[in-house]
Amino acid sequence: MKLNRVTALLLSLVLAFSLAACGQGASSASSAAASSAAAESKTEEQLLAEENEILSANDALWEKVFASMDKNVTETTISANYGDFLLSAVEKAKDQFSDEEYKALTADAEKIRAIEEQIAALAPAEDAASSAAAQGNAFPKFEGSDLEGNPVDNSLFAGNAFTVVNFWFNGCKPCVEELDDLNALNEKVKAQGGEVIGINTETLDGNQQGIDAAKKLLETTGASYRNIYFASGSEAGKFALNIMAFPTTYVFDRDGNVVGEPLLGGIDKEENLAALQKNIDAALAKDSAK
Amino acid sequence: MDKKKKKLSPLARFRGFIQAGATLLTNLHLPNFAKGTLYQGGGKYVCVPGLNCYSCPGAAGACPVGAFQAVVGSSKFRFSYYITGILILFGVLLGRFICGFLCPFGWFQELLHKIPSPKLSTKKLKPLRYLKYAVLLVMVVALPLLAVNELGMGDPFFCKYLCPQGVLEGAIPLSLTNAGIRAALGKLFTWKACILLAVIVGSVVFYRPFCKWLCPLGAFYALLNKVSLFQMRVDTHKCVSCGACAKACKMDVDITKTPNHAECIRCGMCMKACPTDAIQYKFGLGDQSNTETTKE
Numbered sequence: 001m002k003l004n005r006v007t008a009l010l011l012s013l014v015l016a017f018s019l020a021a022c023g024q025g026a027s028s029a030s031s032a033a034a035s036s037a038a039a040e041s042k043t044e045e046q047l048l049a050e051e052n053e054i055l056s057a058n059d060a061l062w063e064k065v066f067a068s069m070d071k072n073v074t075e076t077t078i079s080a081n082y083g084d085f086l087l088s089a090v091e092k093a094k095d096q097f098s099d100e101e102y103k104a105l106t107a108d109a110e111k112i113r114a115i116e117e118q119i120a121a122l123a124p125a126e127d128a129a130s131s132a133a134a135q136g137n138a139f140p141k142f143e144g145s146d147l148e149g150n151p152v153d154n155s156l157f158a159g160n161a162f163t164v165v166n167f168w169f170n171g172c173k174p175c176v177e178e179l180d181d182l183n184a185l186n187e188k189v190k191a192q193g194g195e196v197i198g199i200n201t202e203t204l205d206g207n208q209q210g211i212d213a214a215k216k217l218l219e220t221t222g223a224s225y226r227n228i229y230f231a232s233g234s235e236a237g238k239f240a241l242n243i244m245a246f247p248t249t250y251v252f253d254r255d256g257n258v259v260g261e262p263l264l265g266g267i268d269k270e271e272n273l274a275a276l277q278k279n280i281d282a283a284l285a286k287d288s289a290k
Numbered sequence: 291m292d293k294k295k296k297k298l299s300p301l302a303r304f305r306g307f308i309q310a311g312a313t314l315l316t317n318l319h320l321p322n323f324a325k326g327t328l329y330q331g332g333g334k335y336v337c338v339p340g341l342n343c344y345s346c347p348g349a350a351g352a353c354p355v356g357a358f359q360a361v362v363g364s365s366k367f368r369f370s371y372y373i374t375g376i377l378i379l380f381g382v383l384l385g386r387f388i389c390g391f392l393c394p395f396g397w398f399q400e401l402l403h404k405i406p407s408p409k410l411s412t413k414k415l416k417p418l419r420y421l422k423y424a425v426l427l428v429m430v431v432a433l434p435l436l437a438v439n440e441l442g443m444g445d446p447f448f449c450k451y452l453c454p455q456g457v458l459e460g461a462i463p464l465s466l467t468n469a470g471i472r473a474a475l476g477k478l479f480t481w482k483a484c485i486l487l488a489v490i491v492g493s494v495v496f497y498r499p500f501c502k503w504l505c506p507l508g509a510f511y512a513l514l515n516k517v518s519l520f521q522m523r524v525d526t527h528k529c530v531s532c533g534a535c536a537k538a539c540k541m542d543v544d545i546t547k548t549p550n551h552a553e554c555i556r557c558g559m560c561m562k563a564c565p566t567d568a569i570q571y572k573f574g575l576g577d578q579s580n581t582e583t584t585k586e
């Protein structure tokens with residue numbers, strides 16, 4: 001009996017600890033990532049400033065080089081090291097310059113090439129940051145279509161001051177019950193340059209049955225705002241399928257970044273609508289500050 | 291004493307460990323507790339035998355009661371043959387053995403009952419037993435089916451308004467790690483947290499109050515307890531009618547009269563109490579109860 005009591009006590013303790021152990025963690029980690037990313041982008045800016053200084057030191061000469069350049073810059077020349085690009089340009093315009101001037105220009109170009117290499121070394125770290133963003137801060141890159149079959153991609157965010165994205169599925173009662181409220185919201189925010197977008201997880205991959213059912217629900221509730229889908233295996237698809245509470249409503253800014261905390265629950269409830277409005281206001285303020 | 295222990299079925303002897311193991315297997319995805327996410331893989335297409343919330347971060351399968359309501363409440367279906375079939379299978383194979391050995395919430399209540407306190411008998415509260423059949427009929431079947439909106443969608447009434455396991459396994463762990471869910475907690479959470487608290491306090495004082503009075507899953511298995519392959523058998527030649535079994539039974543069953551009573555969760559406490567080892571587990575077809583005392 002005593003043993004039983006001790007085990008019971010231990011188990012309840014373990015339960016309590018396992019529940020309480022994990023409150024913060026995530027937020028401190030993400031803020032650390034953000035600050036290190038800021039440090040890196042700063043150095044990149046500094047490097048670019050150095051490049052500009054080098055160019056402006058021999059301003060007159062470089063103007064000549066730029067003037068002699070072929071205007072049809074192709075993608076390959078852009079993606080190549082800018083230093084190499086300048087070197088080849090100097091080489092082509094060689095006969096316009098004295099030996100001394102030519103030497104100064106090539107030296108500058110060499111310096112710029114070295115800086116470019118440094119910047120390139122920074123790039124992978126930046127990629128890591130952007131993939132971290134894909135996990136929660138930004139809507140992942142996607143190519144999809146709306147329920148009528150018109151193509152849609154990430155550019156939809158750039159077209160709006162803010163975009164309200166509502167995740168739902170056909171069998172979800174609270175989701176369906178807020179469709180008319182979302183439609184009203186869409187009509188309202190149009191004037192502010194905003195848009196409401198629906199993403200129904202049953203329509204991913206263009207699943208015809210899901211699309212038909214979703215269209216029917218949208219029609220009966222009188223919702224006419226855009227609903228879109230994409231491949232379930234894409235990053236955006238994973239983003240949608242990782243959501244575990246429906247309805248969930250995000251607000252994204254013009255760059256496709258999340259504003260505020262996503263809202264769980266339907267906006268047919270006043271307090272939920274107020275919470276969503278807070279995110280919208282924040283997005284609007286951010287956009288007008290730009 | 292020693293002689294008796296040797297004869298006791300290992301099932302009854304290691305029941306606590308079996309309960310712990312079953313709870314662990316039912317909630318195998320332990321890292322999800324820290325991540326605040328749910329397992330959403332193929333396992334969730336199958337029901338676990340016990341009352342275990344789908345929205346528990348660790349849950350390996352779906353809750354049969356929750357799944358039933360979700361299907362019945364959807365606009366596409368009126369009845370869930372798949373889940374009813376699984377439930378009948380579980381019920382016919384094991385009956386309320388599931389309550390006594392496999393249900394995580396049953397184990398939770400039993401652990402709470404081990405907390406030292408004055409213990410009260412539930413013998414006089416027997417009529418409350420029938421409440422759980424009403425919960426099954428009204429909250430699990432009727433309301434999700436009938437109380438629908440204009441699109442034919444109903445709510446999972448039992449999960450939404452009554453189930454304390456949902457708060458314990460779903461709402462509490464998820465809200466601890468997930469800010470969005472924390473923000474979404476409202477009046478409904480408060481209400482259900484009160485129910486959970488009442489069940490917790492009740493479990494310390496009474497033995498398994500939720501199983502006895504409220505659990506719709508227990509009610510379903512209770513209906514199949516009489517026909518289940520897992521049965522109790524009382525050897526009338528060994529029985530000395532001392533009444534120790536009835537006294538030991540915390541589910542208020544007199545096993546010598548009704549070995550396969552709807553309330554019997556096969557916990558084996560009567561077997562431990564029996565001085566002549568007259569009570570045994572039997573698994574198989576046919577009526578295994580070998581009692582002469584058939585009721586009038």
